[in-house]
Amino acid sequence: xxxxxxxxxxxxxxxxxxxxxxxxxxxxxxxxxxxxxxxxxxxxxxxxxxxxxxxxxxxxxxxxxxxxxxxxxxxxxxxxxxxxxxxxxxxxxxxxxxxxxxxxxxxxxxxxxxxxxxxxxxxxxxxxxxxxxxxxxxxxxxxxxxxxxxxxxxxxxxxxxxxxxxxxxxxxxxxxxxxxxxxxxxxxxxxxxxxxxxxxxxxxxxxxxxxxxxxxxxxxxxxxxxxxxxxxxxxxxxxxxxxxxxxxxxxxxxxxxxxxxxxxxxxxxxxxxxxxxxxxxxxxxxxxxxxxxxxxxxxxxxxxxxxxxxxxxxxxxxxxxxxxxxxxxxxxxxxxxxxxxxxxxxxxxxxxxxxxxxxxxxxxxxxxxxxxxxxxxxxxxxxxxxxxxxxxxxxxxxxxxxxxxxxxxxxxxxxxxxxxxxxxx
Numbered sequence: 001x002x003x004x005x006x007x008x009x010x011x012x013x014x015x016x017x018x019x020x021x022x023x024x025x026x027x028x029x030x031x032x033x034x035x036x037x038x039x040x041x042x043x044x045x046x047x048x049x050x051x052x053x054x055x056x057x058x059x060x061x062x063x064x065x066x067x068x069x070x071x072x073x074x075x076x077x078x079x080x081x082x083x084x085x086x087x088x089x090x091x092x093x094x095x096x097x098x099x100x101x102x103x104x105x106x107x108x109x110x111x112x113x114x115x116x117x118x119x120x121x122x123x124x125x126x127x128x129x130x131x132x133x134x135x136x137x138x139x140x141x142x143x144x145x146x147x148x149x150x151x152x153x154x155x156x157x158x159x160x161x162x163x164x165x166x167x168x169x170x171x172x173x174x175x176x177x178x179x180x181x182x183x184x185x186x187x188x189x190x191x192x193x194x195x196x197x198x199x200x201x202x203x204x205x206x207x208x209x210x211x212x213x214x215x216x217x218x219x220x221x222x223x224x225x226x227x228x229x230x231x232x233x234x235x236x237x238x239x240x241x242x243x244x245x246x247x248x249x250x251x252x253x254x255x256x257x258x259x260x261x262x263x264x265x266x267x268x269x270x271x272x273x274x275x276x277x278x279x280x281x282x283x284x285x286x287x288x289x290x291x292x293x294x295x296x297x298x299x300x301x302x303x304x305x306x307x308x309x310x311x312x313x314x315x316x317x318x319x320x321x322x323x324x325x326x327x328x329x330x331x332x333x334x335x336x337x338x339x340x341x342x343x344x345x346x347x348x349x350x351x352x353x354x355x356x357x358x359x360x361x362x363x364x365x366x367x368x369x370x371x372x373x374x375x376x377x378x379x380x381x382x383x384x385x386x387x388x389x390x391x392x393x394x395x396x397x398x399x400x401x402x403x404x405x406x407x408x409x410x411x412x413x414x415x416x417x418x419x420x421x422x423x424x425x
Contacts, residue, residue: 008136027215107132107133122274155175162416219232358370368394369392
């Protein structure tokens with residue numbers, strides 16, 4: 001399955017700076033598989049080290065500060081010859097700062113050795129940071145990658161063309177049907193592969209539940225036992241929070257008497273490690289949006305649509321006929337897609353309770369509101385209210401219908417949200 005991060009990896013290999021790279025992202029999203037596949041394609045050989053609980057590698061990088069000696073010892077440990085420019089060195093499950101310090105030696109010396117580190121511990125990035133290393137985030141497969149995997153690259157290109165040229169998509173129904181499949185399957189490569197192999201939704205749900213167990217194991221790495229328990233409570237509560245009419249995160253949904261102060265560090269841990277995504281409420285709009293956020297009012301989303309679908313215990317009939325649940329899945333999809341495109345999330349709620357689902361600020365400082373419009377809220381007016389009070393250059397209504405533009409508002413189908421990612425990989 002082709003992944004967008006492969007474009008970054010090819011550019012990185014050609015980069016004359018010789019800096020090592022660290023690929024970071026949640027577990028089970030295909031980081032190691034993609035890097036190893038890239039190595040097999042682009043290098044004469046790949047030398048792989050799992051650094052987790054590997055004292056031999058840890059001691060080497062802690063004690064040795066000369067590049068040549070590090071290479072000699074890595075060759076001895078692996079039993080492989082390491083060649084300049086022709087060998088990819090992969091250091092998986094990075095958590096050890098001494099190993100990263102050793103990687104930085106190669107970056108500061110513009111070494112001809114190619115090294116990639118992989119980590120799921122995003123909170124470690126502050127300890128790892130440095131100009132000697134390139135960092136690249138990876139997420140689960142987005143809908144465009146899902147289309148590629150299903151040999152629907154032409155459809156993906158048509159969707160992008162329709163978005164960019166503001167014209168209708170000729171295969172709208174096909175795109176919607178595939179998108180609904182994606183919401184049920186999600187973007188974990190193992191689940192996508194099972195779907196492609198014709199596995200049932202029950203079998204796909206079993207795969208996703210296994211991945212959920214891995215996520216909960218990640219929470220067990222939190223600093224305190226109480227944070228581990230609370231982290232699992234928060235993750236388990238997110239589907240119930242999103243099913244409510246008012247999707248603001250409420251501690252009472254977790255249990256009676258729960259208070260914000262008790263869960264602050266837990267929620268920060270989940271956000272920092274991409275185990276959940278957060279959208280803050282704003283009641284005024286000015287640049288930067290971060291100056292407007294209400295820290296006590298927020299929504300939480302899950303980082304994968306299939307994960308939410310499975311945790312809601314939905315079957316296909318419920319998904320298709322229950323418009324409220326479908327809208328919940330749509331909102332989660334937009335949230336995760338925006339976050340993984342580099343946007344910070346906010347939602348607007350006025351004193352009169354008019355709510356715009358998402359307000360983001362792009363890299364040029366432009367503020368963009370987005371409202372979900374479905375069969376159950378086809379006459380939603382919150383965006384109009386917002387635009388009268390806060391003039392903006394660009395606004396979106398995200399619908400189940402085809403592309404169109406009305407006055408100052410662009411109507412885009414829910415399956416095209418990936419087009420909002422303007423980052424050049």
